[in-house]
Amino acid sequence: MLTLLSNSAARDCAGNTRRDFLRAGSLALGGLSLPWLLEAKARAAAAGEAFVKDRAVVVVFLGGGASHIETFNPNMDGPDQSRSVTGEVQTTVPGLTFGGTFPELARFADRAVIVRSFKHPIGNHEQAISHVLTGGTDPNGQAKDGQSLGAMYARIRGANHPETGLPTYALLSDAHKDPQYSREMNRVAVGSRAGSLGAAFEPFVPTGKGPALENMQLRVPADRLDDRRALVGQLDALKKAVDDRDAAVGLGQFDRQAADLLTRGAGQAFDISKEPKAVRDRYDTSSFKTGKKTFEPSSLGKQFLMARRLLEAGCGFVTVQSAGWDMHADGNNPPVKEGMEMLGRPLDKGLSVFLADLQDRGLLEKTLVIVTGDFGRTPKINKNGGRDHWANLCTLALFGGGLKPGVVGKSARDNGTPAADPVTTGHLFGTVMHHLFDVGLVRVARNLPTNLVNLVTNNPPLPGVF
Helix, strand or coil: CEEEECCCCCECCCCCECCCCCEECCEECCEECHHHHHHHHHHHHHHHCCCECCCEEEEEEECCCCCHHHHCCCCCCCCHHHCCCCCEEECCCCCCEEECCCCCHHHHHHHEEEECCECCCCCCHHHHHHHHHCCCCCCCCCCCCCCCHHHHHHHHHCCECCCCCCECEEEECCCCCCHHHHHHHHHHHHHCCCHHHCHHHCCECCCCCCCCCCCECEECCHHHCCCHHHHHHHHHHHHHHHHHHHHHHCCCHHHHHHHHHHHCHHHHHHCHHHCCHHHHHHHCCCCCEECCCCCEECCHHHHHHHHHHHHHHCCCEEEEEECCCCCCCCCCCCCHHHHHHHHHHHHHHHHHHHHHHHHHCCCCCCEEEEEEECCEECCCCCCCCCCCEECCCCCEEEEECCCCCEEECEECCCCCCEEECCECHHHHHHHHHHHHECHHHHHCCCCCCHHHHHHHHHCCCCCCCC
């Protein structure tokens, strides 16, 4: 299998080494992996099935648990502490407001479904993240059951795009200097797992952090990975070796795709330097400094730009991870007002540019962008100016995807519980799957695991959005 390997032995908390630099497919330089190839062909057969829609999903996961109050339910007519401490901004939809740090996102309210009655039963970070990212298939959040929504999609559609070889499922995050941010990133990596579906359906992680695919191997010293010309030389040599081998023995379709990801155009999807400077500048969020104990420029805009490039190259499910939203106002986290100024502003810029870019390129109608997190925050402010964990009402907003825009559900006056039409993680699961698949055809499809078919067909979507 083809992996770019350095000689670094440093490992992250998931046991991965920094040498896991870029991976794809299953071509071994020492010989073809025929059992994998047969399995890959069987997996990818589903990619041509009629039940797979030409759709994509991007999950923007606000690790730490963003306040539902300061994001999409400012509740300015409610009791004092249940109102947004950042105020509100009027959106393009009369009578609908967002929190005060989202003036740019407010322009996309007419393409959004705002859920004001989303709840689940788990108030601890690790368990809540696993529960949400698995669409409730991990009911207790113990990471012993279930698998992520993206992994399930990859299992049904196929682990790689049938033409470009690009992985179906990707997790975009960034290394953090702040230890709290690193913890939140690693929790999202666990929640993004494939579980019993197997390693082939783990998310592709371009940074090499977190879960990773088995792939092809190319040994490159660590000090040469930063030398673009040296790296290009290595890849050119690999391309020649692959071409020579293909001419000699004939590579199968999926082995060719694996090699193409690194030696031809698809691999360029991960290189945002290919974008015009004006586009990179538009996405750039580095002027915002984020952190608690250690501050660094926000890289969220770069993650959104890479997400757009991956979508265009055939990736069907992308998770964009943003850390720092655990706004207790304690030793590790800021008060909610300061925290929303620090994190809400780059999210507002990066996500709104991303949505505008998708719209301009004709991709927003088929791309469902979901904004959520661990849970919501308490409708009362603690003595230090923070809000604490609160799963009785959580953050959930959906943009694009051809959904019928509007507000789903209603919160109680104190912004602490649903007052009408409670929404669960099962509804989130159903909405994602109805967006990605023709569920009626999934029901009668062959060669799909029965348990996945049952999950896809038995979970209802949000009411009234399709």
